[in-house]
Amino acid sequence: MRLLLGSGGFRTDQRRALYVERMQRHFGDIERVLFIPWALHDHDRYVSVMGEKGLDAGYVLEGIHRFDDPISAVERCEGIYIGGGNTFRLTDQLHRSGVMDLIRSRVADGLPYMGVSAGTNVACPTMQTTNDMPIIMPPSFDAIGLVPFQINAHYYDGQIYVKSGDDYVEHFGETRDDRIREFHEMNEHPVVGLWEGGFLEVEDQDVRLVGSDARLFLRGESARDVTEADGLSMLMTSSS
Amino acid sequence: MRLLLGSGGFRTDQRRALYVERMQRHFGDIERVLFIPWALHDHDRYVSVMGEKGLDAGYVLEGIHRFDDPISAVERCEGIYIGGGNTFRLTDQLHRSGVMDLIRSRVADGLPYMGVSAGTNVACPTMQTTNDMPIIMPPSFDAIGLVPFQINAHYYDGQIYVKSGDDYVEHFGETRDDRIREFHEMNEHPVVGLWEGGFLEVEDQDVRLVGSDARLFLRGESARDVTEADGLSMLMTSSS
Numbered sequence: 001m002r003l004l005l006g007s008g009g010f011r012t013d014q015r016r017a018l019y020v021e022r023m024q025r026h027f028g029d030i031e032r033v034l035f036i037p038w039a040l041h042d043h044d045r046y047v048s049v050m051g052e053k054g055l056d057a058g059y060v061l062e063g064i065h066r067f068d069d070p071i072s073a074v075e076r077c078e079g080i081y082i083g084g085g086n087t088f089r090l091t092d093q094l095h096r097s098g099v100m101d102l103i104r105s106r107v108a109d110g111l112p113y114m115g116v117s118a119g120t121n122v123a124c125p126t127m128q129t130t131n132d133m134p135i136i137m138p139p140s141f142d143a144i145g146l147v148p149f150q151i152n153a154h155y156y157d158g159q160i161y162v163k164s165g166d167d168y169v170e171h172f173g174e175t176r177d178d179r180i181r182e183f184h185e186m187n188e189h190p191v192v193g194l195w196e197g198g199f200l201e202v203e204d205q206d207v208r209l210v211g212s213d214a215r216l217f218l219r220g221e222s223a224r225d226v227t228e229a230d231g232l233s234m235l236m237t238s239s240s
Numbered sequence: 241m242r243l244l245l246g247s248g249g250f251r252t253d254q255r256r257a258l259y260v261e262r263m264q265r266h267f268g269d270i271e272r273v274l275f276i277p278w279a280l281h282d283h284d285r286y287v288s289v290m291g292e293k294g295l296d297a298g299y300v301l302e303g304i305h306r307f308d309d310p311i312s313a314v315e316r317c318e319g320i321y322i323g324g325g326n327t328f329r330l331t332d333q334l335h336r337s338g339v340m341d342l343i344r345s346r347v348a349d350g351l352p353y354m355g356v357s358a359g360t361n362v363a364c365p366t367m368q369t370t371n372d373m374p375i376i377m378p379p380s381f382d383a384i385g386l387v388p389f390q391i392n393a394h395y396y397d398g399q400i401y402v403k404s405g406d407d408y409v410e411h412f413g414e415t416r417d418d419r420i421r422e423f424h425e426m427n428e429h430p431v432v433g434l435w436e437g438g439f440l441e442v443e444d445q446d447v448r449l450v451g452s453d454a455r456l457f458l459r460g461e462s463a464r465d466v467t468e469a470d471g472l473s474m475l476m477t478s479s480s
Contacts (some may be wrong), residue, residue, distance in 0.1 A: 172249035
């Protein structure tokens with residue numbers, strides 16, 4: 001199993017360069033990658049913008065919405081990439097299209113999977129550590145479940161600030177750590193808070209952090225920060 | 241019908257003073273207010289903290305979790321206040337407890353209702369403009385529906401920033417406006433983005449903004465900013 005799970009926020013030159021390098025290493029010398037743009041409203045535009053911004057890394061991204069049958073598109077592809085946007089909308093469409101089990105089994109058999117932001121959320125057992133607004137109710141919060149732990153994409157630490165003129169004004173909504181603590185009041189799975197610009201690279205039972213730090217939240221324990229030097233493979237044997 | 245709907249973020253002296261003044265004006269000379277703490281995990285602690293911080297405004301807040309029968313607690317109360325926390329957890333409990341229809345009819349008959357943050361979200365037709373993490377799946381996203389429009393609590397404009405040492409680092413997740421635009425890609429209801437520290441005061445068909453500005457999002461139109469001087473009563477006749 002080979003997964004490349006990005007947090008999002010690939011908006012600086014340095015981050016984009018890392019993104020392209022890891023994406024090329026991940027998919028290797030195939031030409032076409034099946035791209036699932038369901039997290040955004042305008043699928044054609046999403047595919048175009050990926051090319052315009054160089055986020056296709058030189059691959060032909062084939063939008064799944066262009067195929068008559070999404071199931072056969074997943075059956076035949078050589079690589080799959082689920083893009084970001086709204087995770088509720090994406091999860092809803094993944095359930096309704098019937099591709100979820102097939103993606104899980106093909107990835108288990110070696111199909112390289114890439115996800116960014118919402119596409120990373122749905123690689124987890126559930127979509128419940130998303131930051132998105134519930135604009136639609138999916139049939140279930142269950143997701144593809146390629147890994148046995150949750151990822152919180154676009155993670156950050158502490159309070160946020162909003163710009164007012166030249167000043168930064170503190171915002172008092174729940175911090176991300178508050179939200180993940182609330183998740184653990186009702187759920188068991190470990191959560192990796194993945195900073196923007198970062199990836200988790202999974203190869204069978206091996207998990208590596210690339211491009212950013214992360215914070216690891218285990219239920220009932222204090223959160224701890226991890227860096228690229230730390231092994232994260234214990235997450236793959238998580239029993240909860 | 242009398243509603244006091246707060247955004248949250250009542251953390252500065254000035255904001256707290258306004259909060260106490262409006263809460264006292266809202267509930268008047270009753271002694272006891274039924275408080276619904278279901279959005280947080282620890283209900284007893286929530287009620288205690290409200291008192292410690294002066295957010296009870298001198299009223300006896302009676303936690304609904306202390307009553308054997310939540311239905312009769314709602315039937316008998318003279319004022320009701322739903323506090324903030326996680327809106328998914330709150331909505332789930334509102335559905336499961338069976339109090340939702342009763343709250344709606346009692347408020348229609350004149351019971352004063354106060355909500356803050358999650359408690360403001362659930363006064364809307366649905367809870368779908370929450371900012372919270374989906375830590376539990378409620379039976380439905382439908383909420384109490386005291387008003388015919390949506391409120392986005394803790395609203396802010398533009399990108400957010402995270403503090404790194406003394407620096408402010410831009411965060412690239414979706415802005416709040418992006419999220420509300422996505423809501424309108426799939427839903428009709430108007431959305432009021434209510435800045436922290438602010439309230440909407442509703443008296444029958446009259447809607448007033450107090451303590452902050454707000455941004456009004458109508459589907460298919462450009463968002464526009466409104467101030468305390470602007471009338472918002474057209475929101476009560478919203479047909480969508």
